[in-house]
Amino acid sequence: MSDSSWLLLTYKVPSDPATKRVALWRKIKGMGAVYIQNGVCLLPKTDEHLRRFKMLENDIVEMGGEAVILETVAADGGQQEKVTGRFKADRDEHYHEFLERCSDFEKEIAKETAASKFSYAELEENDADLKKLQDWLDKITKLDFYGAPLAAAAQERLKACETLLDSFAKQVFEAHEETRSNTSKPADDKE
Template identity: 30%
Template sequence: MSWTLLIISLPTENATVRMRVWRTIKASGAVSLRDGVYLLPATVDHLAAFDPITQEIRAGGGVAHVFSVDYQAHDEFRQLFNRSAEYEALQEEIRQQHALLTMDNAPDVIKQGRKLRKRFARITQVDFFPDATQSRVEADLLQLESDAHRILSPDEPVGRAGAICRLHAADYQGKVWATRARPWVDRLASAWLIRQFIDSSAQMLWLASPDDCPDDALGFDFDGATFTHVADKVTFEVLLASFGLNDPALQRLASVVHYLDVGGTPVAEATGIESVLAGLRASFSNDDELLHAAEIVFNSLITAWSMET
């Protein structure tokens, strides 16, 4: 197996550069073989990760060299990258949060869960030789996120098994679409998507209970609805897949909706979008007015993201 080796020497008087270089090396996931000697598995990305480090060291009056080496006893090097201790510490915190979870503190647990998710992402980013430990910790984290969201929203749908069938928007025009009242992220985004890309004359019906859904209405985002969670996909993602909506900006919004609805991989824009939608929800007690305001937000996001591509 091939490895990338970084050998450096820095002037002792330049403490600022030394600290910056140390932080960059640590963030790359490189391990120290001895003072000034660092190791990464040989990949194009890892080789590129050392480039800015070597440039900064040389600019600061130091010496830096990068080598590619082959080492037959690669298990010795692999063990240096073992992240089990980090995963175990994270898993213990996840379990502690789960044990504390109640109706009263569910919002706080969700916030803590997002911090734990970011830690998990940082560990996996430098876990170059993942094993079953990573999967177990992620399963525990997903369960924490799911349980916390379910306490706050007990009517949230459970992902059903099965394939997502490809449908044609032409068959879904002028329909009544029904979902639970006081919509939050997934329902708001799904209602916007329906009107914007599937059924422009859709009539929205806000249900006090899923049991109130009329037989002739198309229900969405509740158990037993025509469109709801499938496996690990939230309703917005199911609608995208059902109607073949593959626009990159819509897929980007899907990642935000998924994260805010059920947790998972952190998305940079999610917190800001959540704050805006929370402000709208607090400002409008009428769900039609809330949807109208949210539509402006979603349209603006799609326009901005489309301009970036």
């Protein structure tokens, strides 16, 4: 995203109940916004982000709070870099967590391979775990407005996990094919 204008949401909500404040914070973070300070956050200016901020404004008012949505730009290139750097840093935190989960996925496959656990149940479980990784990376990528440094590493790591699961699947299929072949051989006739 190269546009240098942002939407700024500033809000104040009642301190009680805390669950509503936390839910609001989660929604805002879930949109990929960065907080400049408490109750002040930014998103790149898009029609979708404006619509979502307006919906949040309505939620805030219903909570008994107040909100203002503004369009803003950086005063200079240095300020622009500070803000985009915050967005990138937030996404890199998520990419880092993602990479850790990829390590867990790889360790699980290695453990099952070492134990020769080549069952369809293990394959289904690992396939479901890979799907979760794919969905999670897709969500992170959609919120990566400025191309965080770890984005490429995360994509490569996901491809490696996909390749690893393909290899594990082949071992499962081969193990089951071998089992079927061994059980379907006719016994030698001795006359």
